[in-house]
Amino acid sequence: MSMSQQQVQEHMMTYLESTECRIIEKSPWHVTVKLSPQADKQLTNRPYYWGFVERTGVEPETLSFTFVFDPEQYDKKEQLNASQQPQQDSILSRYFGTAPMVPQIGPGRIQREDVVYGSSRLQQIWNAARQEGSCLYLFEQPAALQRETLFSAAYEPWLGICYKVEMACDVKKEELHFVGISLVTGRIVSPFPERLRGLALSPRLPENIHIQPASISLPQAASLLEGYMTRLLAEMDYGWAEQARERLNEELAVIDIYYEDLLKEPDEEKLAAIREQYSNRRSETTWQYEPKVHLSVITCGLFHLRSIR
Template identity: 35%
Template structure:
């Protein structure tokens, strides 16, 4: 993922979790986290336990996330300004935070991060590109550089993966006047599933299948992933649409998709498995020939038993490595409502 892809993903995450975006540019975003995002990202269990027990108004943390390394044209674009931050951000040093502040409850400072204060009088852009900016009310901003492989981005990935395994979404109805067709707003449910098929031996290949099945008609769409990309989805049910009854339950739809995938895989090319089995047998013969010679020349019964145990361990290791196998896993799934009956 490049900086632009990371930025789009992070901004989408912030919007979906209800965070307040204070400032945004192609290369950075300044955001005040929502309680949901703060609980997921800041590792402050004691603070949130205190809030839950006392009912106090939560004070969430504010971050400045940069998607391009300092010094690049994107990060030093003219006119880019942001809330107050410590000038030590570009050097990756951590400032001090008052012990009474919520940020102080998040644990020890991490190298590469910095807390800002009102007294600094400089902006995040000043720390990155040498410009000045107005201070942010509240004054404390944690500055981080998000890139593919960074700990914070993987933290967001993990949260999205856990919370996004099952979704319920609706295709947004077209804007404009109501259609004369009374059935134009009738929506039917689809079960969409992302399957991952792993072909494993001493080598490995993974195929992804994004399929969907209509819970109204039972029709299976093998290009369901492209259909999802082509429409805008929302978690809100519009009052203009009505949902038609489904004839299939999601469990039954999943069973049909699994059966369809199994039939497709059975029709596939298994030459890779035949070749892997041949390599497995050759390796077993080679190892067996080597150890049998050593066992025949063993000086004692104890040495012979030791060599036989090593041979069994080596054969088991070869079997695990070379034996061909296929593994099917479900990455995520969801119920999607689309207009019409397909």
């Protein structure tokens, strides 16, 4: 799984906006922000500072960052801006030279970080988002006309689960599958974001609506979705697994040939050590090349959507 620079920027901006960070400057290649207290706690690893703030009740001073999504373009822009700045021209500079730029330190300092796919900061943001949004409870917001009408609208509860499928051998591939199931009818929709596209969702319960009673419990719905994913995995092409096993057999054959003469060691003590090393090498190689499929849940949510029946 990989992400483009645009996708990384969208993920970053979604996090910054949802945590109410203040945008200072923004371009297609970067964003400069002053973190909100929530984002500062999640990203800056300052537990002692925030413990002091909570004990004393002082006004917190959050950090500021420049997150760069395209380092090459951003550096070009910075170099161009630096070349256009007027040179120092004073009596002191004529006699003593140009004063060097002093780096800014302290609360007003703005730190730069390159945020690209695979960077530790992006992973940290994903972990924070996963912790804060591991389970959602949202309602579709109705149009203004619905709030004024006489009859309430019927809302249908849906369970949505985002699964991650990891296919690993000596190489690794990941896929995301977001599927949903109606707790009223049992209908499964995949990909579930298609059902949510264009809808305004909020944790606030809307006016003039009623929730249809569920005929399927949450454990039953989760079991049905798990069965759906199991069938989906069974229908996938596993040619990559067969190729991985072929590479595994080749690697094991190389190990067997290497240790063939060593295992004829007459000294029992040395032979025991060689056998242990031989077994460990085979186990490590098998673990590395043996094809594996792992299914895990990233996030889930209960979505109350207007019934379309």
